[in-house]
Amino acid sequence: MDRPIRVLVAKPGLDGHDRGAKVVARALRDAGMEVIYTGLRQTPQQIVAAAIQEDVDVVAMSILSGAHNHLFPKVVQILKDEGAEDILIVGGGVIPEDDIPGLKEAGVKEIFTPGTATTDVIEFIKNNVKRK
């Protein structure tokens, strides 16, 4: 049996809502993925440490607080520093259209804004994950 895709679902930043993250986590599970859920208020360092120990294929982050322009690129950078740039990074949450190109430039592969169907997230991950 093939190893299922392993995804770290993380909530960086200070906002205290993880409904969206949980919906995504459940959808990924129902698509047969192994989701490691780490809960609220994770620092970029914690997210990277967990991603490395869990040897995940994907890091999926969600932010509602508006700190995405700082926190998403930070996670990308630390993962790179650790030599783990093969991990697929996606983001979601309340993110203005104008910020999306910059985030993609920084290495976030895709940004999912509110209203995105979970099936689209699943499709994107399946098509873009680098299997080892």
Added chain:
Amino acid sequence: MQLEEKLLNGDKRGCAKLISMVENNDKEAIDIIKKLYNHTGNAHIIGITGPPGGGKSTLTDRLAKALRKEDKKIGIIAIDPTSPFSGGSILGDRIRMNDLSLDKEVFIRSMGTRGYLGGLSKATQGAVKLLDIFGCDYIFIETVGVGQSEVDIVKTADTVIMVMVPGLGDDIQAIKAGVMEIGDIFAINKSDLMGASKTATEIKMMLDMSDNMERRPPVLQVTAIKNEGIDKLVDEIKNQMNYLEESNELYERRKNNAKTEIIKLVEEDIINLILKKNESIGMLDDIAHEVAIKVLDPYTAKDRVFNSIKEL
């Protein structure tokens, strides 16, 4: 051999990759374990089991923190059940252990109970060996005390901590039937809630009734979220290890576990041989057909299968 060096040097990414590889039955990872097997044996392996929501992850977090104060290196393997519907899972044990993520001397790995090649226990035991080589002084294996495979895993530990909670009531009877015998230490968690001392008394009474025990398991009340009773539990973990070492029971347990492990590995190879043979000639289907239409009995069928793999 880069991965091997990384593991020996305590590199987390190397260790994490190797755990993924043993999960997938990868030959390179198995070869590394073979080569470095003499580096195992240092770690005290502790199974943490009990009902879902009992506070196993919270307690593991507190135990790890207490042992970190003594500068011990800690490995944690947290096993959560996989959804039977999709094969996927949400592994949430890390939520209770987030402060440990950044500690250089702590390694946490979550595992689902997915359909592993060779079973969950094989994957877990591989991961335990890797963490042992990685240099951990203590390795905690957290599993829900429900399915047989989870109980099997916990049995591979040197020491088993049964986590109970107040107000289990009749559930204690059910737990007693299955897993009461495997607990070396009983920790009644959530002792801030009503009924904890009653639960402790009930468990003590049950222990009084069973007689075939080498060592009477201590029963402790703890409150993991308030970090109460943790030092006492750490003391009991150490007492247990001293007892195991001094009584030669550690050797006995490890020998027993090795026996079970070897038999399982051989069993797996034999089954793989049968399946491989079956692939080439369709033997199993043909024989099953004959048994189904009653021209052959299953015992003779077994002999035939067995003889055919001996020829391989």
